[in-house]
Amino acid sequence: MTTPAPGRIEIITGPMFSGKSEELIRRLKRARIARQRVACYKPDIDLRYHRTAIASHSSHTHDASTIAPTSDRLREDLFGSGRIHETDVIGIDEVQFFDADIIPLALELVHLGKRVILAGLDTTFANEPFGPVPNLMALADEVTKLSAVCMVCGQPAIHTQRLGQSQELVVVGAAGLYEARCRTHFEPYVDEHLSEQLELPAVEIH
Numbered sequence: 001m002t003t004p005a006p007g008r009i010e011i012i013t014g015p016m017f018s019g020k021s022e023e024l025i026r027r028l029k030r031a032r033i034a035r036q037r038v039a040c041y042k043p044d045i046d047l048r049y050h051r052t053a054i055a056s057h058s059s060h061t062h063d064a065s066t067i068a069p070t071s072d073r074l075r076e077d078l079f080g081s082g083r084i085h086e087t088d089v090i091g092i093d094e095v096q097f098f099d100a101d102i103i104p105l106a107l108e109l110v111h112l113g114k115r116v117i118l119a120g121l122d123t124t125f126a127n128e129p130f131g132p133v134p135n136l137m138a139l140a141d142e143v144t145k146l147s148a149v150c151m152v153c154g155q156p157a158i159h160t161q162r163l164g165q166s167q168e169l170v171v172v173g174a175a176g177l178y179e180a181r182c183r184t185h186f187e188p189y190v191d192e193h194l195s196e197q198l199e200l201p202a203v204e205i206h
């Protein structure tokens with residue numbers, strides 16, 4: 001059996017409202033126009049707008065399987081039923097919520113010749129690296145870092161500002177809880193308990 005040509009890992013990152021989901025949807029739609037077979041996933045904690053689609057804040061959508069954000073669950077869905085053999089392009093939205101083993105899984109998929117497109121936040125509202133995203137950026141073929149528009153001054157925004165005092169760890173897309181901010185107007189939301197929980201566990205990369 002010949003080894004397939006390697007695929008690619010593409011990361012789409014930036015703060016909330018920067019157009020990550022929009023860009024992921026655009027790339028997946030173009031892949032389908034090129035008659036490539038697409039599998040799209042989103043974590044089951046992101047249930048805004050649609051249960052069976054990824055959606056942008058501007059209401060663009062793409063069908064998606066909603067799964068628990070663990071690499072085991074993703075592996076099971078792709079390999080368990082042989083879906084992997086009928087898939088050319090794998091897209092994941094909100095990849096920051098996946099565990100660290102998504103990193104070796106992404107590398108495994110790329111060695112199987114797949115195009116892996118991952119969209120997610122690079123930093124938390126406390127301005128810390130978010131889950132596996134920074135490691136994935138380091139290992140990717142291509143990184144697209146988008147900016148949003150600062151809601152205070154209108155300049156390009158690279159930060160996600162958490163508004164209000166919610167103590168919940170993950171409040172996805174809740175209206176009015178987050179907004180995009182530039183460096184000047186960003187005030188990191190500091191909470192020791194939250195920061196600890198968002199630390200990335202050690203992972204072996206082969």
Ligand code: ADP
Pocket residue numbers: 014015016017018019020021022023055056057058147148149150151180
């Ligand atoms: P992300 O996935 O990065 O959170 P989306 O793709 O869901 O972003 O949404 C991007 C869209 O959000 C933009 O096209 C625009 O219509 C809207 N939007 C709302 N607030 C902002 C903002 N502060 N900066 C840029 N776009 C915004």
Ligand code: MG
Pocket residue numbers: 020021022055056093094
């Ligand atoms: Mg999004």
